[in-house]
Amino acid sequence: MGRLVDGKWQTEAQFAGDDGSFNRQETTFRNWVTPDGAPGPSGEGGFPAASGRYHLYVSYACPWAHRTLIFRRLKGLEDHIGVSVVHPDMLDEGWELRTDFPGATGDRLYGLETLKELYLKTDPDISTKVTVPVLWDTERETIVSNESAEIIRMMNSAWDGITGNTDDYWPEAMRDEIAPVNDRIYDTVNNGVYKAGFATKQSAYDTAVGALFDSLDWLEDRLSTHRYLMGDRITEADWRLLTTLLRFDAVYHGHFKCNRNKLIEFPNLWGYTRELYQHPGVAETVHMDHIVRHYHYSHPSVNPNRIIPIGPEIDFDAPHDRARLKAA
Numbered sequence: 001m002g003r004l005v006d007g008k009w010q011t012e013a014q015f016a017g018d019d020g021s022f023n024r025q026e027t028t029f030r031n032w033v034t035p036d037g038a039p040g041p042s043g044e045g046g047f048p049a050a051s052g053r054y055h056l057y058v059s060y061a062c063p064w065a066h067r068t069l070i071f072r073r074l075k076g077l078e079d080h081i082g083v084s085v086v087h088p089d090m091l092d093e094g095w096e097l098r099t100d101f102p103g104a105t106g107d108r109l110y111g112l113e114t115l116k117e118l119y120l121k122t123d124p125d126i127s128t129k130v131t132v133p134v135l136w137d138t139e140r141e142t143i144v145s146n147e148s149a150e151i152i153r154m155m156n157s158a159w160d161g162i163t164g165n166t167d168d169y170w171p172e173a174m175r176d177e178i179a180p181v182n183d184r185i186y187d188t189v190n191n192g193v194y195k196a197g198f199a200t201k202q203s204a205y206d207t208a209v210g211a212l213f214d215s216l217d218w219l220e221d222r223l224s225t226h227r228y229l230m231g232d233r234i235t236e237a238d239w240r241l242l243t244t245l246l247r248f249d250a251v252y253h254g255h256f257k258c259n260r261n262k263l264i265e266f267p268n269l270w271g272y273t274r275e276l277y278q279h280p281g282v283a284e285t286v287h288m289d290h291i292v293r294h295y296h297y298s299h300p301s302v303n304p305n306r307i308i309p310i311g312p313e314i315d316f317d318a319p320h321d322r323a324r325l326k327a328a
């Protein structure tokens with residue numbers, strides 16, 4: 001764990017601030033790929049959609065990176081955007097592009113050994129966290145974006161003219177309704193599990209874990225009448241939630257102490273998770289071996305002896321009964 005400061009790598013011992021609470025850093029690169037290269041909502045222009053020009057650096061373990069892999073698959077972008085997969089162990093050098101773990105591809109573009117070298121390629125004096133996912137432009141040799149919420153919105157539509165895939169997970173007419181649902185889920189669930197897991201004071205843990213399970217209770221109730229978060233149509237809100245739910249019982253319940261309940265104890269959330277997992281193409285984006293290894297091996301303040309637990313076995317392929325809510 002570390003960060004680049006003026007181009008120099010500095011390691012950090014712990015994840016929480018003085019009040020014992022975990023604060024996720026602001027994202028550094030916020031440009032957008034657009035159909036014609038016009039600027040997006042933030043950053044600068046000059047990143048037109050193209051086949052083969054952009055490359056994703058991901059970790060299979062990371063829930064934020066996982067969103068981008070799901071969108072790449074759902075939007076038919078696999079032949080147009082290449083991927084390099086980091087090693088699951090995130091140690092003193094940060095994310096590494098080693099290949100000694102099944103599925104870790106190494107750097108398919110430049111043969112770099114660590115992800116921080118890619119960030120340094122954009123600017124040798126950069127100050128930034130070194131996070132995945134990264135959407136890289138092979139032409140300008142710079143990072144377009146390292147903000148997953150924005151990368152999935154680019155993927156949702158920017159390449160449609162190239163792929164012919166117009167499936168829309170962020171429909172214009174629903175954006176105002178989706179925003180508050182995303183906000184609550186981001187703060188208390190996606191990031192909430194990290195706030196609970198990295199807390200170094202009881203009060204910070206209590207606050208985070210309380211808000212997390214309040215939100216899971218709210219979601220359980222909502223999904224008793226809604227097949228998907230926004231009703232009868234799958235939206236980005238569902239894919240954003242899914243990547244946390246898939247990791248819940250294997251890592252957040254134990255490693256991050258989110259153990260008031262397991263996911264499998266919430267009938268609607270669990271059925272919903274299975275349905276989305278079984279959606280064509282999604283299962284292939286899920287790599288439990290990277291997930292279990294990464295979390296238990298990479299957080300010395302949480303699991304200093306790096307013992308990898310035995311279970312649990314989770315049957316995401318078990319039948320679900322979500323179709324009963326079709327007309328909700």
Ligand SMILES: N[C@@H](CCC(=O)N[C@@H](CS)C(=O)NCC(=O)O)C(=O)O
Pocket residue numbers: 001002027061062063064065094129130131132133146147148149
């Ligand atoms: N806002 C970013 C967050 C990404 C993020 O925090 N990724 C984690 C992995 S799950 C990471 O790379 N952490 C490395 C670090 O913090 O040094 C996004 O959603 O894309």
